[in-house]
Amino acid sequence: MAHLINGSWIEGSGTLFTSIDPSNEETVWTGFAATEAEVAAAVAAARDARDSWAMTPLADRIATAERYAAILTEEKAALAELIAREAGKVLWDAEGEATAMINKVGISVRAHEERTGTKEAVNGLIRSRLTHRPHGVMAVFGPYNFPGHLPNGHIVPALIAGNTIVFKPSELTPAVAEFMAKAWMKAGLPDGVFNLVQGARAVGEALAGDPGIDGLLFTGSVRGGQSIARTLIDRPEVIQALEMGGNNPLIVHEVNDLDAAAVLTILSAFVSSGQRCTCARRLIVPVGEAGDRFLARLIAAMKGIRVGSWSDTADVFMGPVVSAAAADMVLKAEGDLIAKGAKALVECAELPRGEAFLSPGLLDVTDVKTRPDAEIFGPLLQLIRVPDFEAAVAEANNTRFGLASGLISDSRALFESFYPRARAGIVNWNQQLTGAASTAPFGGIGLSGNHRPSAYYAADYAAYPVATMEQAEGRVAVAANPKGLVFERAE
Numbered sequence: 001m002a003h004l005i006n007g008s009w010i011e012g013s014g015t016l017f018t019s020i021d022p023s024n025e026e027t028v029w030t031g032f033a034a035t036e037a038e039v040a041a042a043v044a045a046a047r048d049a050r051d052s053w054a055m056t057p058l059a060d061r062i063a064t065a066e067r068y069a070a071i072l073t074e075e076k077a078a079l080a081e082l083i084a085r086e087a088g089k090v091l092w093d094a095e096g097e098a099t100a101m102i103n104k105v106g107i108s109v110r111a112h113e114e115r116t117g118t119k120e121a122v123n124g125l126i127r128s129r130l131t132h133r134p135h136g137v138m139a140v141f142g143p144y145n146f147p148g149h150l151p152n153g154h155i156v157p158a159l160i161a162g163n164t165i166v167f168k169p170s171e172l173t174p175a176v177a178e179f180m181a182k183a184w185m186k187a188g189l190p191d192g193v194f195n196l197v198q199g200a201r202a203v204g205e206a207l208a209g210d211p212g213i214d215g216l217l218f219t220g221s222v223r224g225g226q227s228i229a230r231t232l233i234d235r236p237e238v239i240q241a242l243e244m245g246g247n248n249p250l251i252v253h254e255v256n257d258l259d260a261a262a263v264l265t266i267l268s269a270f271v272s273s274g275q276r277c278t279c280a281r282r283l284i285v286p287v288g289e290a291g292d293r294f295l296a297r298l299i300a301a302m303k304g305i306r307v308g309s310w311s312d313t314a315d316v317f318m319g320p321v322v323s324a325a326a327a328d329m330v331l332k333a334e335g336d337l338i339a340k341g342a343k344a345l346v347e348c349a350e351l352p353r354g355e356a357f358l359s360p361g362l363l364d365v366t367d368v369k370t371r372p373d374a375e376i377f378g379p380l381l382q383l384i385r386v387p388d389f390e391a392a393v394a395e396a397n398n399t400r401f402g403l404a405s406g407l408i409s410d411s412r413a414l415f416e417s418f419y420p421r422a423r424a425g426i427v428n429w430n431q432q433l434t435g436a437a438s439t440a441p442f443g444g445i446g447l448s449g450n451h452r453p454s455a456y457y458a459a460d461y462a463a464y465p466v467a468t469m470e471q472a473e474g475r476v477a478v479a480a481n482p483k484g485l486v487f488e489r490a491e
């Protein structure tokens, strides 16, 4: 059964679709997509459950979320294996995702209290209060690259705040979504509070266009986010949090330990086979001997990256990309850059193991005049050589995106010069770009997001503030008539 609507699992009456383990082409999940009517039924169920969940005491909502975390903890091995099979991640990477999902609950409880807590002050006869209320029905859209952790990062804070959910996961990862829905039901979430509709873009369009939603929380590509923003153009009252892609720069400049810099670059560009929105896409290195020596070490280290599958017994660094089609897109982007004059220092190529397995690549694009400012979502890093640090900073900001950026350097002065000018939501120094902390806000500027960061700040978009003034003694009273009102009051 594919869809969870008002506490009941239904098969769905739309088109048949499947998810595939990209490491061995085995089918992981098969089911029918939701129709527009089924999406509408899910939104109606979430709407019906809206008031009762919002009025459920916060402590009870938190207790349900904590039971959900306990279930994920008990079933962590199964969850990690499912993530690995559906998204192609190697096991340690999938286990990291499962751990982040579990930790999300405690962090979101703290964020809810800290960011959207209650304040009261009494001034004479007036008591003023600040509280926060849930928006209502939240449509949550998830990407394939973190099929659990990233939608979970919207869902957990939204439920704690008292919203109800209609979750539309990536069509490439329906099984992980089903696992999450079952865990919420097992945790005792009332019927209708969490609904799941599966399918591809048409299902997403039906959900985004449904007049019953109060908010839309999206993590995915910039194209998807822009399309959703267009759908909602006449509904400014629907809160939208759009977390989108990046074309993230990593500057390497004035470094002594070239091997450490090489490892940090690999962790930035190639973890999860380059399928993280925070992955470094552009490596900015000075021309000259120092830059050449670093690149020689980086290329040597790249040769040591083991590509394999979640089921391999040997240690592997990265798995296949999510599908053969995704691999084709990366290879096509590489081919296009080479046709425009890029030089392959290390070619990103299909490996004999299967169509979705790619070797990590490094392209020197310094002389490509018409380099597209686009995210290539895979293990392909573009190298840009620059004459000096000022040119490096300019190149880092030479993008419409603004998610993650970083500097690898022994010079604090260089970081202090980079940090205030770096146009991104994440600005790191001598740390990999990937692996952002859930205890910090997570979001970007430019095409990377709409200024509603997720992670710790998801609490902010999960609730709206309500300011209340009340008579402090709880009765109807006014001290005196206002000026200009001539009125003989009885008392």
Ligand SMILES: NC(=O)C1=CN([C@@H]2O[C@H](COP(=O)(O)OP(=O)(O)OC[C@H]3O[C@@H](n4cnc5c(N)ncnc54)[C@H](O)[C@@H]3O)[C@@H](O)[C@H]2O)C=CC1
Pocket (backbone or CB within 6 Å): 141, 142, 143, 144, 145, 146, 150, 168, 169, 170, 171, 199, 200, 201, 203, 204, 205, 208, 219, 220, 221, 222, 223, 224, 225, 227, 228, 243, 244, 245, 246, 276, 277, 278, 375, 377, 403, 443, 448
């Ligand atoms: N900034 C962030 O926090 C993150 C961003 N991403 C980005 O996500 C992308 C990879 O994920 P994908 O699954 O390929 O993203 P995607 O945009 O293709 O899909 C995301 C979700 O939106 C739905 N969708 C796509 N187009 C839609 C439309 N026009 N109307 C309604 N629904 C639509 C999809 O079915 C899916 O559920 C990358 O660009 C990556 O950078 C991924 C993780 C984190």
Ligand SMILES: O=C(O)CCC(=O)N[C@@H](CCC(=O)O)C(=O)O
Pocket (backbone or CB within 6 Å): 100, 145, 146, 149, 150, 153, 275, 276, 277, 278, 279, 433, 434, 435, 436, 437, 438, 439, 442, 454, 455, 456
């Ligand atoms: O959302 C959070 O709790 C923290 C942000 C996070 O986990 N970011 C990951 C995933 C980024 C991605 O999609 O691709 C990271 O920075 O690696």
